Amino acid sequence: MTRQAVILAGGLGKRLRERLGDLPKPMIPFAGKPLLEIQIELARQHGFTDIVIFACHRADIIENHFGDGHRWGVNISYVIEREPLGTAGAVLAGLDRLAPNFAVMYGDTMLNVDLDRLWQTHERSHADATLFVHPNDHPLDSDLIEADAGGWITAFHNRPHPENRWFQNLVNAGLYVIKKSALQSWAGSATAMDFGKDLFPAMLRRGAKLLAYNSPEYIKDIGTPQRYDKICAEFAAGLPQRSSLETPQPAVFLDRDGTLNREADGLRSAEQLELLPGVAHAVHELNHYGFRVIVVTNQPVIAKGFCTEADVELIHRKLETLLGREHAFVDRIYYCPHHPDKGFTGERSELKIVCDCRKPNTGMIHQAVRELNLNLRRSWLIGDSTTDLETARRAGLRSILVRTGHAGKDGKFNATPDFVFPTLREAAQFVIEQLAAMP
Numbered sequence: 001m002t003r004q005a006v007i008l009a010g011g012l013g014k015r016l017r018e019r020l021g022d023l024p025k026p027m028i029p030f031a032g033k034p035l036l037e038i039q040i041e042l043a044r045q046h047g048f049t050d051i052v053i054f055a056c057h058r059a060d061i062i063e064n065h066f067g068d069g070h071r072w073g074v075n076i077s078y079v080i081e082r083e084p085l086g087t088a089g090a091v092l093a094g095l096d097r098l099a100p101n102f103a104v105m106y107g108d109t110m111l112n113v114d115l116d117r118l119w120q121t122h123e124r125s126h127a128d129a130t131l132f133v134h135p136n137d138h139p140l141d142s143d144l145i146e147a148d149a150g151g152w153i154t155a156f157h158n159r160p161h162p163e164n165r166w167f168q169n170l171v172n173a174g175l176y177v178i179k180k181s182a183l184q185s186w187a188g189s190a191t192a193m194d195f196g197k198d199l200f201p202a203m204l205r206r207g208a209k210l211l212a213y214n215s216p217e218y219i220k221d222i223g224t225p226q227r228y229d230k231i232c233a234e235f236a237a238g239l240p241q242r243s244s245l246e247t248p249q250p251a252v253f254l255d256r257d258g259t260l261n262r263e264a265d266g267l268r269s270a271e272q273l274e275l276l277p278g279v280a281h282a283v284h285e286l287n288h289y290g291f292r293v294i295v296v297t298n299q300p301v302i303a304k305g306f307c308t309e310a311d312v313e314l315i316h317r318k319l320e321t322l323l324g325r326e327h328a329f330v331d332r333i334y335y336c337p338h339h340p341d342k343g344f345t346g347e348r349s350e351l352k353i354v355c356d357c358r359k360p361n362t363g364m365i366h367q368a369v370r371e372l373n374l375n376l377r378r379s380w381l382i383g384d385s386t387t388d389l390e391t392a393r394r395a396g397l398r399s400i401l402v403r404t405g406h407a408g409k410d411g412k413f414n415a416t417p418d419f420v421f422p423t424l425r426e427a428a429q430f431v432i433e434q435l436a437a438m439p
């Protein structure tokens with residue numbers, strides 16, 4: 001079946017006027033090619049041959065350039081907006097032109113996303129809408145979403161965010177696959193509406209199933225001259241291509257307690273969480289140099305009944321918020337709630353099992369490889385205990401022991417580190433140098 005992609009190309013681009021001249025925002029060039037053309041080629045590459053462009057400001061320039069799309073191997077049609085209705089308002093007004101399921105791209109985002117994988121995830125999940133989300137390095141001034149362990153969205157937290165509340169670092173990136181029937185009841189309302197601020201929250205309140213598709217692929221909006229210039233430089237350097245899910249990426253796996261945060265002998269509540277000095281900067285640097293950053297942590301406190309999954313997830317929201325304040329993020333946090341030894345009061349017997357995720361087993365590492373396509377040969381595990389070192393040995397990862405937390409003195413496994421550094425800061429610096437030495 002033909003796949004349909006909607007591109008919202010009506011943006012005025014006021015803030016980009018000095019770079020745009022007379023052009024509408026989606027025609028802004030990257031290495032001489034209009035952004036909209038890059039998007040159409042991406043869509044075509046993933047099997048989207050039916051393209052609907054919603055245009056407004058200087059729609060004539062867009063139509064003259066692309067015509068019916070045959071030069072790009074696609075069929076392009078146009079919906080001309082008479083007045084700006086916002087992202088969702090425009091789609092609702094043109095709903096009768098759309099297919100039963102359709103992808104939505106914003107005409108002001110540079111992206112390199114495997115749209116085929118996104119589409120297939122949407123179809124398999126039977127979601128009403130699937131939203132591409134990701135952590136970013138400025139979550140505090142971003143609109144955030146909250147998702148449960150299965151990826152279903154449970155809340156929208158739009159800016160501004162209250163202080164002293166902890167948020168998952170998951171940002172709506174402005175790329176969706178939507179089931180048309182889920183929008184039918186809003187179709188008549190010709191009022192201005194934004195997907196992220198208005199329509200999706202309203203759908204959630206009415207019980208719609210919204211799936212968060214969390215992916216580390218490249219997607220950034222070009223809203224300001226500064227961002228445009230930065231993305232131009234990244235585009236010229238090939239960053240959108242390099243961060244594709246098709247290419248296995250180097251990763252740094254980080255232990256949590258004693259490596260990122262102060263060891264607290266079975267941390268049980270968010271109040272107890274305190275980042276170690278310098279770790280946010282270290283994580284920021286790893287982000288900047290293109291490592292996937294992944295936390296892998298054993299949390300037997302859950303099996304032992306000392307705290308719940310919800311407590312641990314709140315701890316992780318605080319961890320993400322504290323890192324986000326310093327422009328750092330982690331791509332995933334995996335935790336093992338299990339513990340093998342039965343027979344204690346208050347324990348949760350269903351979690352008192354021998355599992356393959358509890359370190360030094362490598363279940364969490366392999367889950368990350370499956371979900372994020374990682375190149376283990378170029379990856380590292382950094383931790384403070386011999387359990388971490390043994391995990392790295394079993395997974396074939398190079399290991400670094402940090403002298404924080406247990407500092408390797410726990411005596412559980414007879415495993416030696418490949419390298420030793422005082423803190424995560426020096427360890428991160430070292431793996432960045434190694435990446436440059438062996439690209």
Ligand SMILES: [Zn+2]
Nearest residue numbers: 336355357358
């Ligand atoms: Zn486990």
